[in-house]
Amino acid sequence: STPVATFCALTKAASSGLLIKGADYLEVLAKVKVMAFDKTGTITRGEFVVSEFQSLSEEINSNTLMYWVSSIESKSSHPMAAALIDYGRSLSVEPKPESVEDYQNFPGEGIYGKIDGEEIYIGNRKIALRAGCETVPSVEGVKKEGSTIGYIYSGATLVGVFGLSDACRTGAAEAVKELNSMGIKTAMLTGDNQASAMHTQQQLGNSLEVVHSELLPEDKAKIITEFKKEGPTAMVGDGVNDAPALATANIGISMGISGSALATETGHVILMSNDIRKVPAAIKLARKAHWKVI
């Protein structure tokens, strides 16, 4: 494309809330063959609501468990953390971040912290292994359709479970269908469980071509490497746990970045709003600039 067409496209994109960091990325955007999305916070709002919270231990009442969980979650920036803290507050349980020791984050799995002398692990099925447990017992009554399930371990003992639900962003289904109609392969890569991933796929009218669940951040990067064999691949993520996949893609599109975080953000393209319909729009713009000849 000509420098003028490129400049116009970059400016037009910027005015619609899409920062493309240079003409090279505009070129690649025009040629994208595969578009992979993160689920939580990208296709979905990342605004969870707690639907259940249960203690499974006779010695631990659910308010004590809630206090441990909300205190440890207060150290985490994951969208699930805010939901659990809010839920605790609705039961008059106030988190105490200062009472948590040795906090650790296991991306794509969950978190750990020591509180009141207990070693607490909170997360998905994978956190069971961290806690020193070989298998995850199936918990009746919580595996609601479409829920993200959380497990709470004290040491290697399962002491609680919770369920959270999240909804798709406005325009998510439209964006995926638009990309499909443009001949782009669409995929969703998530660390969440399979039932929850399939629930999101259903809400999108089953429009995603590929869905992979229960992935660690490095698994997402590996799948991106595979996609790249099919052609230029873009990855859209919200920045939580997605850095390796965003960096592996030919184009990393970060969303929900604003203010001071912008300066250090490594994405090649930054979506300033949370409207993923801007993604197919950007590709259309890039294709136009690419073919414009003066």
Ligand code: ADP
């Ligand atoms: P996604 O790929 O859908 O964006 P993430 O990689 O952010 O998901 O997280 C994957 C899974 O790890 C979550 O579904 C959750 O089960 C677990 N997890 C991550 N962080 C936390 C946390 N702070 N508390 C509890 N569970 C967590």
Ligand code: MG
């Ligand atoms: Mg995410």
